[in-house]
Amino acid sequence: MVLLALSAFALVSPAATYAATAGPMPRAQALQLARDGVSDEVIRELKTLATRGDSTALAARIEILLSDASLEPAARERALETGTFLLGALPPERKARQVLRQISQLEPQTWVWLEEGGHRVSVPLYDPAAAARVSERAWLAREAEARFSNKLGTTAPELVDDLARASLAERSGVISAIAHAPAAQLLHSKPSILAALDQGVAVGWYAAEVAARTYDSELALAAIEHAEPREALDMLDALGDRLAPGDILPLLLHSLRSPALASHSLFVLARLAPVSPAALSQIWQELENEENGGSAAAALARLSSPEAAMRAAAVTVDPDRDDALRRRALLALCLDNGDAAQRHLQLLTQSLGDSSLGQKASQCAGR
């Protein structure tokens, strides 16, 4: 039994960076070791120090933990992880920094089976070092938030360069600062941001965040062009919920021309379509587009309206329309669970017969 467990462990031993001291164990067993009375007491102590806001005292207590051999490794790791998060919420005093640095060098000691029974592969139950790195980034973020909160509204020449240099953690701080800054003030720096984006400076993320906060369409357009796709998508999502259709539509017309943004943009259009004829008409227009047509079909299906289903059916049967367009119209029906669409689909399977389009229609109807 022991041999079998050992060989299983050797086979799927953790990555070289993590040397487990003891073999992996069942989670319940590890938790029993970790949640003993002593560590509960230690954690209470840590929390008391944290509540007092005494970063240095908390750090000193954690430092003792680091070499406290009286604690089970699992219990020590549990306390260290908790202490590390607590420390991350306090100001980064010198002692605190020093202790987090130490913790960030630790390797996990307590490995548990990822799955009880079956495939035996182990993962760390706690990873104080990983927690320390997260807390260190939280400090960086808070420092950045403080540093940038007065600066964001200014036309200070170094602002753009600072933003472009910001690490991911610092960006978090800036984003938090944006959330708390008055919208009008944020726009003071707009000209310099737009100019920087034109020159290829990497502040698209900032434009996206400020646009989402201020609804500024120029910044939003710039973000569509220059931000990372996911940043732009999240911005469009946020704006789609907040802007009037007339204000968001011009932005979506731009994002529809970006392959990475077009599909999601069509779903944003679908949200607007019930109240915006222009949005609806744009979806139909995109149905004709080779790149975006599939997503347009999905957007139409989401509307699940009898009118859309009828029109899609009409396009599907029209022999004068091109085959790809007819297929996309068929797709709109396939994806629409509404009664109207399903009725049209049934009729189509009969009228299209055994043509390749007819076969696709019956595949859909079969679902």
Next chain:
Amino acid sequence: MRRALAVLAMLVAGMAAPAAEGACRLNGASISNPDDPSCRDAMFRYVESATTSNDEVTLGYPVPLPLDSLTPVDGFRTYESLKARHQELAVMLDTVEAVPVGQSGMGETIVAYRMGDSDRTTPLGDPEPAVLVNGTIHAREWQSPEVVTGLMEMLALRSADGGIGQYLSDNLNVVILPILNIDGFRQTQRYPERFSADPDQPRDGRMRRKNMRYDGGLVDTDLDNTADNFQGVDLNRNNEHGYGQNNSSSTDPVSLINRGPAIASEPEILALQAAAALAPAGQLRLYVDVHSFSQIYFAPLTGNSRRDELTVQLMQRMRAVTNFKYRDGRSTASGTGNDAIGTTADYFAYEYQVPSWTLELEPLNGGQDYGGTASHGHSGFILPDSEIARVRDEQAQTHLLGFYRQAGPPNVVAVEVRAASDGQVVYRAEWTGNGGRRSLQVSTNMALLPGAQYRLWIAFSKPMRWRDENGEMQPFAGQTVGADSGSARLEFPGQNVASLPLRIDRAAVWNMAPGGAPDGYHRYADDSLSVDFTLPANVAERSAQPVMLVLDNADLSGQKLDADPVTPVSWTNGHWSGFENELGEEGDIGGLDCSISFFAATDANANPPADSPSCKPAAPTSTGGGGGGALLWLLPMLAGFSFVSARPRRAT
């Protein structure tokens, strides 16, 4: 944006509460106090930032929220848009067929997709082999539907690429079931930031693993309606072969690994079997069940030694694509065939004797691999948005190679020789067949003249080399066969003439443009090569003599030639069949092809010699005697020309 805005909000707040821990008493994969409100009703929320609140769990990166998009994004798509993507491919392309294979407990249609041309026959007339990939059997493993959808997107994109994608479309039936556990997956997407029970054994909401069925009904989708939150069946313990065995599943309905009331009791498992029937199941050569996490191939070894060896070889080839960062998890009770636990990988390994595994995707350890936290060992189910695009691409590459390899070993399909002087075809032959034995149809067979120059064109059954985006010939990621691989020579049996090496170990000989002989590819880019030679002046001085082409080559996954194209390679009982080496012995390795011979004569109008040579030695009982029977000339040649050393070593 809401993601971004939440980043720090929690940091400064909530200092007094303890770190998130639950009140559930864990009992293996089960919980011994499931009705205790402090366990059952406990709710938690994933947050990005360091938190000390008692109902929050720090991830250390933005909590992924599903996004509507048919096209891939840096992140995870909603169930609705994944489904729309699959159906888009099915409706738009004739090479993708959507087939309903079942219905989930909640009435959603489970759909499998058959990818490849509509016939079930290869261009050489053989029945198409098949592979099956299953996705999203475990609801919370969001990496899986993305990766499996990525395979579909890759195959669709490549289906008319003129190369490897086209080859797969023509020659392989790829059946993909991207989202098996629809009900469970939708439940996780309803609550992308929340879970119930205990951070040490998170359960419903984002962390649901099982389906939504239990004895007596369906799990209610409202997370806060907690009475049934622990219910559901682990679909990966519900299968024949190992069901209820080896201490790895439970009859306890609240267990994470509850095996269900009976073998294949769950509609999802019946749907998977129906998907296999599309292959059809008898044509399967690979099954992959895509999970996360821990970055490993859990490959059951069934005790069928050839199957097990081929499984390991294929796994190693595929692991090499990502530089072995995925681990080798072949079953620990190596080859004893008795450690099955009722997973779908067990089912296909034992039932169909094909390479079969549970592929656990990234991460290796957990979210800490990307700067996040360990989250009590569970953050690995929540891959950061920023990582999934890379994982999709890596796995698309990996499976492209795996599918290509399992489509079958290469063989010579056609050869042509043209005179350099006037372009006249002096030899042309093609292997033809329609599902049974093949025969070599020689349409032209004229004498090659001593001292004259020729262009030799050789076509194989599959693309043999890989090119990067710039068209440069390179070994496929992690593989060894490249421009400088392979050899060929002309032998002059029965004559005292040294063999003539043909320099095919260079990129320039491979044909990447269509057009067939003499300079174009046959069916797929890089499936053929063209090489010039000058016939030695001293051959066939007295009479017409055979010229034998001896070819040593491997496909881009390192699989050697089927030396005897007469018997098409197939897959039987866990191994290749009809896959011979140059001595005519069946095995799993292949060898030199000597099936093509033309002839030389000083007279352009000479008739070909009666015998055609081969690599096979004479039968030991044969007495020879100069007649037309045994090819005694070959025996000294075998010794002289390193045939023996070229013979591949058999796997042990």
